[in-house]
Amino acid sequence: MTSFQMPNSADQINLREWLDEQSRQLGFDGLRITDTHLGDASERLNQWLAEGRHGQMEYMARHAQLRSDPGLLVPGTVRVICVTMNYLSPVIDFDQEWQRLAEPTHAVVSMYARGRDYHKVMRNRLQEFALLIEKQIGSFGYRVFTDSAPLMEVELARKAGLGWRGKHTLLLNRESGSTFFLGEILVDVPLPIDQEEESHCGTCQSCIDICPTQAITAPYQLDARRCISYLTIENPDAIPVEFRRAIGNRVYGCDDCQLICPWNKFAQRTALPDFAERHGLGRASLLQLWSWTEDEFEKRHEGSAIRRIGYQRWRRNLAVAMGNALADEAVSEVDKDELREVLRNALPTSDEMVVEHIEWALDS
Known part of the structure; x- marks a missing residue:
């Protein structure tokens, strides 16, 4: 049970500035906060599953109900702190990536997978972030995730305002495109939430x-x-x-x-x-x-x-x-x-x- 008490408006602003600063120091590139209500996203997921579009990813169907509500995954959750972490190495050049695709004897490995496993990198830093928050505000309930649990990460990040869902279904934002990982801290603290981002794909396909x-x-x-x-x-x-x-x-x-x-x-x-x-x-x-x-x-x-x-x-x-x-x-x-x-x-x-x-x- 959390011992945290919601501060007044001025202190809320200070807390949010502190969260943003701490997240940057830990290597995260974006932070937004949302509640646990996912609207019709779970219905769209169920339709996708019913059509068999998940292939052999049986875990998607096995935990579909948990995906519909973070509060079911971690009882007591009322907010989700969503973060992004850019992964694009400085040596990567998109023109060169296209060139390699045109060279049949060269092997092409997806850009995100050329370094360390992001699961470990993100999870360790999220856990460190949660402990820093606990020192700042007192004991509270939380769990950290990054592509490691039945959680609709993209939808939560979209709802939190970290970007919009592109037509390819990935999350996009105006500062860093789509080359970032997502992570979450589910908390039982009623932090102020952020506004959603409008879509900017227009007619592009x-x-x-x-x-x-x-x-x-x-x-x-x-x-x-x-x-x-x-x-x-x-x-x-x-x-x-x-x-x-x-x-x-x-x-x-x-x-x-x-x-x-x-x-x-x-x-x-x-x-x-x-x-x-x-x-x-x-x-x-x-x-x-x-x-x-x-x-x-x-x-x-x-x-x-x-x-x-x-x-x-x-x-x-x-x-x-x-x-x-x-x-x-x-x-x-x-x-x-x-x-x-x-x-x-x-x-x-x-x-x-x-x-x-x-x-x-x-x-x-």
């Missing part, structure tokens, strides 16, 4: 047009089963043949809808060393990543979000990209011979799923 697999089926409508991020990360099974060509050389996630978004010309670079590129993931070739043994995969991706997909999915994704390189007329025969050789050599020691993708690649 660049994200819809650019999607390689047409996963954005309409403005604000995403079919995860078609999304390359889902197919290469969340999907535990074989990648459907109908999407393999469209995946190109993307071996972990996809950034196309962010790269094309006009608002990301304002994308802010992070100053946090945690999100600096590791192991050359922004410039590695398919052959370099394929050469990693399972032990090397585990060691190199220690502390990385990529490690969660495991070695077999990693090889599955690489095999698809290598098959696309083999089918590309721009790739030299010398490079193709090398790709074929390493794929054939891997057949005897690969599991059934990876073998199926290797054979598909060799038939390209």
Whole structure:
């Protein structure tokens, strides 16, 4: 039970200024506060689930009721402190990202995953923030989250005023586009809430047009089963043949809808060393990543979000990209011979799923 008493108006302003300052010192780039009422968002989620658009992300359906009300997830919650943390490394250049997508033998890893696992970075800093708040205002009830619980994070952040939902369903804001992570502190303190942000997408639908697999089926409508991020990360099974060509050389996630978004010309670079590129993931070739043994995969991706997909999915994704390189007329025969050789050599020691993708690649 909280011992906190709401201060007068002047002290509320001082508290809010203190929260903003402390959040900045901890590396957060935005902070807003909202209540727990999500309106018709839960109905839209249930409709999305009923249509099966979540694919095999069964956890989305399993905890759907909790997602509809943060107060059910953490009893006593009346406010949600929402924060953002920019992740874009200073070395990332969007023009170069497009160039790499056009180079079939290069491997493309989603920009957010090239540094440390954001779950750990955000969670530790959110916990530190909550303890600082407790020292400032006294004992109160709270829990911290970052993509780690049945919580409608984007909707809460939107409602708190951290941005608006883009037509690709990601959160956008005018200061940093969409290249940031979200985190929350659920609290039992009735802090003053912030106003929502108006949408600024207008008639633009660049994200819809650019999607390689047409996963954005309409403005604000995403079919995860078609999304390359889902197919290469969340999907535990074989990648459907109908999407393999469209995946190109993307071996972990996809950034196309962010790269094309006009608002990301304002994308802010992070100053946090945690999100600096590791192991050359922004410039590695398919052959370099394929050469990693399972032990090397585990060691190199220690502390990385990529490690969660495991070695077999990693090889599955690489095999698809290598098959696309083999089918590309721009790739030299010398490079193709090398790709074929390493794929054939891997057949005897690969599991059934990876073998199926290797054979598909060799038939390209």
